[in-house]
Amino acid sequence: MAQAESRLRVSDRDGVTTVEFVDRNILDEANIQAISEEISALIDRSESPKLLISFSNVDHLSSAALGALITINHRVRDREGQLRLANIDPQIYEVFVITRLNKLFEIHDTADEATASFA
Template identity: 70%
Template sequence: MPRADSRLRINQQDGITLIEFVDRNILDEANIQQIGEEIGELIDAAVPPQILISFSNVDHLSSAALGTLITIHNRVKSKSGKLRLANIDPQILEVFVITKLNTLFEIHDSTDSAIASFK
């Protein structure tokens, strides 16, 4: 069950957990921590986890948010799951490129492309 104060919109589709962010700015540490905890619970609930995170609503993120995404990546990997990122604004994608995290994450242009990649 999503939390009443959830920072996420969550949908399930064909064994894939689709996650969108409520907030346009993923900067605030308390929110980032909550996001990490919520996605962690979703990872633990799925066997194996197939997680798709869409950034379609996101204008800003910080290195703290990147850190949480890395922790999510490591957690999914430890459960032999799959993680995909999609719909990343070009400015935010540049942050991934500068930090070379575009080589760590599998990033797709669209939700459809990301969903297809799970098959």
């Protein structure tokens, strides 16, 4: 059976897995579920995963996408890993501020800053 087309671009460098989104809008429930499962599989590949999620291509996200990020954060912590978010558009960052999720996640302006922050 053919695999569903990935909605992510994944790269590994210096022990850090970086994930970028193919889609500009992270809104659709089914799409979010697929993305969440794909990232969960990446987390489960290693002990103490270092995961960087870059939002450089993303224009819109929904509360369902925020929920998926929270679930991903739990999964990373369960495996004693570290999660960083980066390259978030100012309008989307405001969504994190309004929901106070900027307190829950470690967010950096750029992917380079986020990569350098891993312990």
